[in-house]
Amino acid sequence: xxxxxxxxxxxxxxxxxxxxxxxxxxxxxxxxxxxxxxxxxxxxxxxxxxxxxxxxxxxxxxxxxxxxxxxxxxxxxxxxxxxxxxxxxxxxxxxxxxxxxxxxxxxxxxxxxxxxxxxxxxxxxxxxxxxxxxxxxxxxxxxxxxxxxxxxxxxxxxxxxxxxxxxxxxxxxxxxxxxxxxxxxxxxxxxxxxxxxxxxxxxxxxxxxxxxxxxxxxxxxxxxxxxxxxxxxxxxxxxxxxxxxxxxxxxxxxxxxxxxxxxxxxxxxxxxxxxxxxxxxxxxxxxxxxxxxxxxxxxxxxxxxxxxxxxxxxxxxxxxxxxxxxxxxxxxxxxxxxxxxxxxxxxxxxxxxxxxxxxxxxxxxxxxx
Amino acid sequence: xxxxxxxxxxxxxxxxxxxxxxxxxxxxxxxxxxxxxxxxxxxxxxxxxxxxxxxxxxxxxxxxxxxxxxxxxxxxxxxxxxxxxxxxxxxxxxxxxxxxxxxxxxxxxxxxxxxxxxxxxxxxxxxxxxxxxxxxxxxxxxxxxxxxxxxxxxxxxxxxxxxxxxxxxxxxxxxxxxxxxxxxxxxxxxxxxxxxxxxxxxxxxxxxxxxxxxxxxxxxxxxxxxxxxxxxxxxxxxxxxxxxxxxxxxxxxxxxxxxxxxxxxxxxxxxxxxxxxxxxxxxxxxxxxxxxxx
Amino acid sequence: xxxxxxxxxxxxxxxxxxxxxxxxxxxxxxxxxxxxxxxxxxxxxxxxxxxxxxxxxxxxxxxxxxxxxxxxxxxxxxxxxxxxxxxxxxxxxxxxxxxxxxxxxxxxxxxxxxxxxxxxxxxxxxxxxxxxxxxxxxxxxxxxxxxxxxxxxxxxxxxxxxxxxxxxxxxxxxxxxxxxxxxxxxxxxxxxxxxxxxxxxxxxxxxxxxxxxxxxxxxxxxxxxxxxxxxxxxxxxxxxxxxxxxxxxxxxxxxxxxxxxxxxxxxxxxxxxxxxxxxxxxxxxxxxxxxxxxxxx
Numbered sequence: 020x021x022x023x024x025x026x027x028x029x030x031x032x033x034x035x036x037x038x039x040x041x042x043x044x045x046x047x048x049x050x051x052x053x054x055x056x057x058x059x060x061x062x063x064x065x066x067x068x069x070x071x072x073x074x075x076x077x078x079x080x081x082x083x084x085x086x087x088x089x090x091x092x093x094x095x096x097x098x099x100x101x102x103x104x105x106x107x108x109x110x111x112x113x114x115x116x117x118x119x120x121x122x123x124x125x126x127x128x129x130x131x132x133x134x135x136x137x138x139x140x141x142x143x144x145x146x147x148x149x150x151x152x153x154x155x156x157x158x159x160x161x162x163x164x165x166x167x168x169x170x171x172x173x174x175x176x177x178x179x180x181x182x183x184x185x186x187x188x189x190x191x192x193x194x195x196x197x198x199x200x201x202x203x204x205x206x207x208x209x210x211x212x213x214x215x216x217x218x219x220x221x222x223x224x225x226x227x228x229x230x231x232x233x234x235x236x237x238x239x240x241x242x243x244x245x246x247x248x249x250x251x252x253x254x255x256x257x258x259x260x261x262x263x264x265x266x267x268x269x270x271x272x273x274x275x276x277x278x279x280x281x282x283x284x285x286x287x288x289x290x291x292x293x294x295x296x297x298x299x300x301x302x303x304x305x306x307x308x309x310x311x312x313x314x315x316x317x318x319x320x321x322x323x324x325x326x327x328x329x330x331x332x333x334x335x336x337x338x339x340x341x342x343x344x345x346x347x348x349x350x351x352x353x354x355x356x357x358x359x360x361x362x363x364x365x366x367x368x369x370x371x372x373x374x375x376x377x378x379x380x381x382x383x384x385x386x387x388x
Numbered sequence: 389x390x391x392x393x394x395x396x397x398x399x400x401x402x403x404x405x406x407x408x409x410x411x412x413x414x415x416x417x418x419x420x421x422x423x424x425x426x427x428x429x430x431x432x433x434x435x436x437x438x439x440x441x442x443x444x445x446x447x448x449x450x451x452x453x454x455x456x457x458x459x460x461x462x463x464x465x466x467x468x469x470x471x472x473x474x475x476x477x478x479x480x481x482x483x484x485x486x487x488x489x490x491x492x493x494x495x496x497x498x499x500x501x502x503x504x505x506x507x508x509x510x511x512x513x514x515x516x517x518x519x520x521x522x523x524x525x526x527x528x529x530x531x532x533x534x535x536x537x538x539x540x541x542x543x544x545x546x547x548x549x550x551x552x553x554x555x556x557x558x559x560x561x562x563x564x565x566x567x568x569x570x571x572x573x574x575x576x577x578x579x580x581x582x583x584x585x586x587x588x589x590x591x592x593x594x595x596x597x598x599x600x601x602x603x604x605x606x607x608x609x610x611x612x613x614x615x616x617x618x619x620x621x622x623x624x625x626x627x628x629x630x631x632x633x634x635x636x637x638x639x640x641x642x643x644x645x646x647x648x649x650x651x652x653x654x655x656x657x658x659x660x661x662x663x664x665x666x667x668x669x670x671x672x673x674x675x676x677x678x679x680x681x682x
Numbered sequence: 683x684x685x686x687x688x689x690x691x692x693x694x695x696x697x698x699x700x701x702x703x704x705x706x707x708x709x710x711x712x713x714x715x716x717x718x719x720x721x722x723x724x725x726x727x728x729x730x731x732x733x734x735x736x737x738x739x740x741x742x743x744x745x746x747x748x749x750x751x752x753x754x755x756x757x758x759x760x761x762x763x764x765x766x767x768x769x770x771x772x773x774x775x776x777x778x779x780x781x782x783x784x785x786x787x788x789x790x791x792x793x794x795x796x797x798x799x800x801x802x803x804x805x806x807x808x809x810x811x812x813x814x815x816x817x818x819x820x821x822x823x824x825x826x827x828x829x830x831x832x833x834x835x836x837x838x839x840x841x842x843x844x845x846x847x848x849x850x851x852x853x854x855x856x857x858x859x860x861x862x863x864x865x866x867x868x869x870x871x872x873x874x875x876x877x878x879x880x881x882x883x884x885x886x887x888x889x890x891x892x893x894x895x896x897x898x899x900x901x902x903x904x905x906x907x908x909x910x911x912x913x914x915x916x917x918x919x920x921x922x923x924x925x926x927x928x929x930x931x932x933x934x935x936x937x938x939x940x941x942x943x944x945x946x947x948x949x950x951x952x953x954x955x956x957x958x959x960x961x962x963x964x965x966x967x968x969x970x971x972x973x974x975x976x977x978x979x
Contacts, residue, residue, distance in 0.1 A: 071577050090686065092583035104574035108596045117592070118582035165582070394782040394870070395880040401781035405789055408774040411850040416796045418818040419807035426807065480701045483694045494698045496967065498705055503963035503970075505909035507930045508955045511948060512708045514934075515715060521945055523711075523727045554708065559974070566975050586690055615802035619911040623931055637802045644806040645916070653806045661803040668798045 021082030021095070021172040021205055022047045023068065029076035030063055030229075037063050039229045040077065045207065050199050052208045052220035056252070060229040061209045062177055068207065069175050070094050082172060092121075097166035098175040102182060103158045105150040105165075112137070112146040115164045122169075132168055139198075140164040156187045163198070174199075176208040180215060192218055213253050217241070225249045243365075247295055247372035250365055256300045256329055261337035262369060263296035265289060271296055271366070275335020277314055281364035287376035288366060294375060295367040300329065301342040302363035306356050313356040316341060320351045330355065420661070426654035438651075445655040455656070457631055458639045462614060465549060465635060469617075470609040473553035474602070477560030482590055485568040495565065502558035506619025513551035514624045517543075537625065541632025544625045548633055551620050556612060560605050567601040568594060600674070607671045611664055636660050712956065715949035716740070723946040739950045747929060748921070749951065755844075756908055756926040757958070762845040763907035764900050771854030771899065772892070776884055778855075779862040780870065790859070797852045801913055808847060809916050812837045839920045848907060854899050857976055861895045862888070898973030901966040905959040926955050 023045040030038040038060045045051050053061040066072040068079055070091035078085050086094045097118075105114050113120075116133045124132075137143045140160040150158055159179065166174060176195070180188045196219055199206055210216055216223050217237045225232040225240065225248070233245040244250035250258045263271040267290050269283035279296060288294060306313050314334060321343075322329040330341045330349055334357075341357055343349060366375040395401070427445055429438035449455045480498055484491045501509065516522045519536040527534050537543040571594060579589045618637050621627060627634035627642065637660065644653030710730075715723050718733035743749050774793065778786045801808065811817060814834040823830050837843030865888070873883045889896075914928040924932070933951045934943040963970050 069577075069581060071580070088686065090585075091577075091580045092585075096581065098578070098581045100574045100578060102572065102574055104572065104578035106575065106579075106593060108599075117579070117584075121583040121588060121592075165578075169582075394780055395883075396782060397880055398781070398783055400880055401777045401783055401786075404773040404777035404781075405786075408770050408793060408850055408855070409789060411770075411846065412793055412796055414811060414815060414818050415808060415847040415850060416799050416804070417792075419804040419811055420799055422807035422810065423804055476701070476704075479697065483698050483701070486694055488691060488694055488698075490695075491698075494702060497702060499971070500709070500960060500963065501705060503905050503959040504709075504956050505911060505927045505930075505959070507911050507927060508952045509708075511930055511934065511952045512712045515943075515945055515949060516708060516711055518942065518945075520942055521724045521726060521728065526727045529726070554704070558705070562971055562974055566971070580685075586685065586687060615800045618802055619909075622911075622915075623934065640803075641805060641912070645809075650806055657803050657806065661799065664800065664803060665798045 023082075023173065023205060023207075024080040025064075025068070025077070026079075027077035028064065028067060028074060028079065030060070030067065030072065031075050037229050041226075041229075041231055043224060043231065043234065045205060048203045048205055050196075050206045050208065050219060050221045051224060052210060052216040052222075053224045053226060054210060054213060054216040054252070055226035056211055059226040061211075061226050064226070065098075065175055065177055065207060065209045068094075068173070069096050069098050095172040096175055097169055097171035097173070098177065099159075099162045099166050099179040101178040103150075103162040103179075105158055105161055107150055110147050110149060111142055111153070111161050114150065114161050115142075115168055117165065118169045136164045136168050139167070139201075155183050156191065159183065159187075159191055163195075167198075167202070171204065174202075174204050174206040176206065176210075178210055179208075180210070181212070188215075195219065213255065217253070225252060227252075243374070245374050247297070247367040250297050250367065254299055256340055256342070258297045258299045258365070259303075259334075259337070259339050260295055260297040260367075261334075261339075263294050263366075265292045265294060269361070271364075273335050273337055275333075275337065277335035277337075279314075279359055279364065280312070280361045281366060282361045285362075285376060286366045293369040295369050295372070297365040297367065298359055298363050300340045302360060303341045304358040304360060305341070305343060306358045308356040310356060310358065313358050316355040316357050318349055318351055318353045318355055321349055423654045423657050423661075426651050427658045430651045445651050446659075449652060449655050449659075454631065454634075455639070458634045458636050461545070461632065461634055462636045464545065465552075465617065465633070466610050466613040468545075468549045469552040469556065469613050470606065472549060473556040473609060474560055474605055476553070477557045477605075478564050478595075478598070478602075480557075481561055481564035481568055482594065484565060485594075486586070498561045499558045501555045502562070504555065506555065506616060507623040509551050509555050510548075510620040510623040513547060513554070513620075517547045517550075537629075539629055541629055544629055544633045548617070548620055548624055551624065552613060552617055555620075556609055560609070563601055563605055564598065567598050571597050603674055604671065607667050607674075611667050614660060614663060709956070712949045712953050715945055716947075716953050718946050720944060720946060723949075724942075735946065739946050740954075743933070743947050743950045743954070746947070747933060747951075749926065749929065749954065751922065752924050752926040752929045753954065753958075755923060756955075758841060759844045759910070759914070759925055760904050760907040760958075762841065763848045763910075764903045766845060766849035767851045767854050767903045768896055768900055770849055771851050771858045772889070772896070773884075774855045775858030775862055776880075776888065779859055780880065780883075790855075793850070793855050794852050796850060801847075805912065805916065812843050812847065812917055838917055839923045841923075843917045844914055844923070844925070848910065848913065851903070854903065857895065857899055857973070858892070860976070861892055865891065894969070894972075895976075897966065898969040898976060901962055901970040902973040904962055905970070908959045926951075930955060 023043075025041060025043040028038055028041045029036065041064060053064065055061045063072060067074050070086065070089060074087050078087050080086065081094055081096070106117065109117065112133050115136055116129045119129045119132060133146070134143070137146055140163055142157065142160055142164060145153065145157060150161065153161065162179065180191055183191060192215060208219055220237055222235060223237055223240050224234045227248045233240055233249045240249060241253055244253060247260065251260060261273050263273045263279070265271050265288045266278065268288065270278055270280055271288075271294065272278050273296060316330070316332045316334055316339060318330055318332040320331050322331070327345060328343050328349070330343050332339055332341070332355070341355070349355060367373060368375060426438070428442060429440050430445065431438055480494075484495050484498070517524045517537055519525050519528075519538050525535050528536075535543055537547045575593060576589060579593045584592060615637055617635055618641065621633055621635055621638045625633040627638050636656065640653050640656045640660065643649050643656065711728070714730060714732055715728060716739055717736040718729070719735045722729060722733055778790050813836060815837050816832040816835045820832050823832065837846065869887065870883065873887055878886065909927060910925070911927050914925045915931065918924050918928070930951060934948050
């Protein structure tokens with residue numbers, strides 16, 4: 020078990036720079052999820068920690084030791100690969116026990132450890148099978164067992180659930196979380212799936228274009244996204260975002276002349292400033308027509324989601340979506356009265372996309388008070 | 389291979405396949421049947437129709453020490469050149485697959501020999517290994533007559549083995565490298581995470597996964613050494629000295645076209661054909677097996 | 683991967699360089715030997731520096747054994763066989779894959795099994811067929827009880843005889859069949875809906891789609907055909923029909939014994955035989971490798 024320090028990591032492939040100086044510190048025993056769209060550099064970062072990619076600039080320390088020049092085997096990390104990377108010519112037992120065999124441990128010890136691990140991951144009855152005879156979920160377990168057997172200081176997961184079907188993914192998610200609780204090893208989990216990130220992580224790192232956008236607890240990232248990108252990437256359905264102009268502290272106007280009130284205590288905005296205004300569809304309230312301060316949403320179409328429905332329409336000239344709890348149905352062509360709670364409004368700089376005003380950390384304090 | 393969608397114009401289907409079928413019947417099946425017929429008959433000395441003689445021709449070749457010599461020589465040649473060409477090709481493919489600087493250049497050049505005609509290969513090596521010219525005979529300046537493929541059987545065998553291996557190694561290299569590159573990169577990375585170094589990975593992961601390719605190449609190389617070696621032998625040793633390189637295929641040719649004994653040549657052809665068929669069958673059996681593997 | 687093993691890297695480089703030398707040395711030697719005059723080519727060991735008799739040697743070989751004409755013969759045969767094989771393989775596979783009739787599997791196996799019957803094991807009777815290609819047909823006619831006297835058709839010493847027996851191709855048919863099987867049914871159905879018949883479908887859809895396949899097959903077959911040795915050796919007795927590859931045998935005296943070959947001229951001829959397929963492979967490397975691997979039965 021170990022903490023990890025990442026300082027100023029850069030990576031360049033030919034002329035393209037894929038990581039622009041990443042800094043991160045991961046506490047001992049923490050479950051950290053690196054979240055981002057494909058090509059954001061998250062896998063590269065993970066592979067640099069593992070020792071599968073050379074480090075062009077900066078340094079990585081695991082448990083206080085700088086590992087830049089160490090081979091993968093010397094770093095004490097274990098990895099679960101996206102496609103599992105099981106050895107097709109070895110049985111499940113041989114796959115799990117391979118690391119111990121390479122380390123030259125005696126056979127009796129190996130067999131005992133394989134037995135233990137197989138029990139934990141629920142593969143006792145499959146030890147003699149070849150990977151090709153296993154289902155996707157079972158292969159996933161072999162991959163995890165193989166990672167666990169060395170009792171590594173750090174677990175690395177490279178999108179390990181993306182090859183599973185939706186139902187299995189949920190189940191494996193729970194198992195990974197349970198396993199982490201049991202083993203308590205530092206874990207880094209890379210994914211592009213925001214639900215995986217929200218459910219698994221102690222802390223999430225959102226990456227975009229080779230840079231860290233925000234680091235924080237899932238709740239914090241959801242409630243106070245530090246950038247426009249984080250706001251749009253986290254949460255499903257996605258946050259409504261539209262350009263707006265600040266009229267005065269506490270009031271902004273979007274295209275189509277709709278004025279929206281926000282909490283002036285949370286955002287230091289100057290009148291005349293161009294901003295990006297956002298609100299999550301689930302934060303929008305449906306109110307009775309004629310209610311004070313209500314806006315009219317011209318409904319275009321409705322997506323049925325079972326427990327709720329997602330109403331798409333226009334607010335002024337902006338595309339706008341609202342979550343409507345079950346109850347009365349709405350149809351295209353209707354008009355809904357909606358209210359936008361000022362405390363649920365997010366404002367971002369239109370240029371650099373950063374959240375206006377207070378830093379998220381201070382915001383937490385404001386909220387808590 | 390059942391397609392759901394297909395055309396029904398049978399005249400057209402027949403017309404499309406007819407040319408190839410005709411060629412196959414005339415130049416493959418007819419000669420094969422004829423070889424069978426000749427193998428079981430002899431031509432009377434004063435002309436006329438062949439007379440059926442049963443197994444007599446086979447009995448004759450199997451009791452002929454010259455024939456057994458050619459079988460022995462062919463087997464030695466097959467074993468030596470197959471192991472030499474497979475071993476070197478595997479080594480080179482493993483090296484190139486490490487993708488160090490310049491590996492593309494090596495990869496590009498290593499398969500050239502396979503493009504070169506067997507007799508051209510033979511002639512080049514005949515020069516390099518010539519007893520009185522070239523390079524290898526330089527050893528004779530220190531130890532007179534140490535090297536002379538024109539007089540020493542084993543020297544001649546070494547000459548054709550090296551020439552054939554040089555060509556076949558290029559072929560094997562292409563297949564080994566392709567197979568190595570088909571191994572998912574993450575598998576190698578997983579092995580590295582599990583603590584194994586370059587050599588250990590080659591032993592534990594890469595070579596076991598090359599097994600189907602290895603087997604395929606083994607069969608192909610043996611088959612080729614039985615049939616395709618003709619060009620090399622004909623232009624280098626001519627089966628000599630003293631029949632030391634008298635491979636089966638070469639003997640068939642010389643018995644048939646130099647000795648004009650069609651029945652003997654046909655009987656030997658049948659034996660060689662059975663060998664090739666047997667090897668091909670083993671190949672097919674294995675191909676079926678390796679489907680489960682992937 | 684970070685793989686810091688300088689010793690192993692050095693060893694790898696060393697081995698690859700040795701491999702390179704072993705691969706290139708014979709080709710280099712052939713070239714060098716072809717640039718020397720007779721006394722210096724016969725020195726042991728021969729100098730590895732080019733001599734200055736290159737033009738002279740090549741001119742001599744070219745005129746002495748009419749090598750230009752032989753090269754042309756080789757080219758005609760190689761191109762003929764290549765084109766023939768590519769066309770024949772395409773239409774046979776088309777018939778087998780895209781038409782519904784019971785015999786198609788039988789036909790496929792009939793073609794495929796010829797893999798087990800390489801020319802070398804049936805040379806004597808194949809030669810007999812080439813001497814009178816009407817013989818099998820005569821039998822066929824006789825079998826059906828028809829009275830018909832077919833005149834003998836002799837293919838010896840003709841381009842037809844050099845090319846035709848080499849055109850049947852199990853490898854090529856198999857390659858095309860594998861490719862055609864990857865064409866989705868929906869494409870055939872779409873073509874049918876658009877009113878295209880089999881010929882239109884073949885020409886307008888299959889041929890454009892199989893361009894890469896065709897190039898791969900053509901490269902391996904060109905090399906194969908150019909390098910044919912045994913068959914031309916048997917079927918041509920007239921010098922005018924000889925191919926360059928088989929001509930190598932005539933340039934050197936009997937194997938190893940007796941007087942040594944005139945090495946500089948022999949090597950000049952060898953190089954000329956080597957170069958065309960080598961060029962094809964160098965410039966079509968991608969297709970050549972692909973063709974070889976795809977025809978891995």
